[in-house]
Amino acid sequence: MRTLKLTIAYDGTHFAGWQRQPHARTVQQTLEETLQKITGRKVTLIGAGRTDTGVHADGQVAHLRVNHPMPPQKLLRSLNATLPEDVVVRSIRIAPAAFHAQYDAAAKRYRYTIWNKPTRPIANRDRMLHVSAALNLTAMRRAARLLKGRHDFRAFYTDGQSASDTKRTLHSLTISSKAGLIRITAEADGFLYHMVRRITGLLLDIGKGKHPPTILREILRGRGSAIAHTAPAKGLCLMQVRYRSTLA
Numbered sequence: 001m002r003t004l005k006l007t008i009a010y011d012g013t014h015f016a017g018w019q020r021q022p023h024a025r026t027v028q029q030t031l032e033e034t035l036q037k038i039t040g041r042k043v044t045l046i047g048a049g050r051t052d053t054g055v056h057a058d059g060q061v062a063h064l065r066v067n068h069p070m071p072p073q074k075l076l077r078s079l080n081a082t083l084p085e086d087v088v089v090r091s092i093r094i095a096p097a098a099f100h101a102q103y104d105a106a107a108k109r110y111r112y113t114i115w116n117k118p119t120r121p122i123a124n125r126d127r128m129l130h131v132s133a134a135l136n137l138t139a140m141r142r143a144a145r146l147l148k149g150r151h152d153f154r155a156f157y158t159d160g161q162s163a164s165d166t167k168r169t170l171h172s173l174t175i176s177s178k179a180g181l182i183r184i185t186a187e188a189d190g191f192l193y194h195m196v197r198r199i200t201g202l203l204l205d206i207g208k209g210k211h212p213p214t215i216l217r218e219i220l221r222g223r224g225s226a227i228a229h230t231a232p233a234k235g236l237c238l239m240q241v242r243y244r245s246t247l248a
Helices: 027-039 071-081 135-149 195-207 216-221
Strands: 003-009 056-066 087-095 103-117 151-152 165-179 181-188 236-243
Touching: 003 027, 027 056, 027 071, 027 087, 056 087, 071 087, 087 103, 103 195, 135 165, 135 195, 135 216, 165 195, 195 236
Parallel strands: 056 236
Antiparallel strands: 003 056, 003 087, 103 181, 103 236, 151 165, 165 181
């Protein structure tokens, strides 16, 4: 029995998220069915985390345990020759027997992409949010600095999944801009349900002048409820899952 670690990319536009669901097309189901077709074994693929309907990934990680002799590189070629065009396996390697893609993850990095021009985008329009109004990036960056560190992110959590502890450590939150393309990149030891999308929604409202950056202090203290909306799923992408060096 071997433990295999897969790094996966997918366009989430036509998937109902990562996790297998009845009567819905999901990334987990697509990969499991393809693996079974190739290996002749029924397998369970465990992802580092769930992504919602419409959310993309460039560096999702998953593991499976399988008793099959096929070398990882041959399995990689067979998978990518069989999978649909909106999902690809970037790498497969043999991992330590006890490796667990979800429980061993040390940090995750997400990126939210915004097209900030008067006219809507054509290329990659399913992977970015169009915001036509001018944004105050200085104010957005000031607000982002206030979010870094360990906080109770309860205000950025949308009910829908259980979360007994809403404290997370946000290692970094950066906002880059080039030729109207804005990228909000967040890395943390873990994320709550809709956390990045709600952070993005508030940062956009701050960029539009609806709130001052300092409102973050009140929200983190549980004294404010200024998060008006959750940014759409299509702009969000899971970029990387990091592990301790012994498990990387």
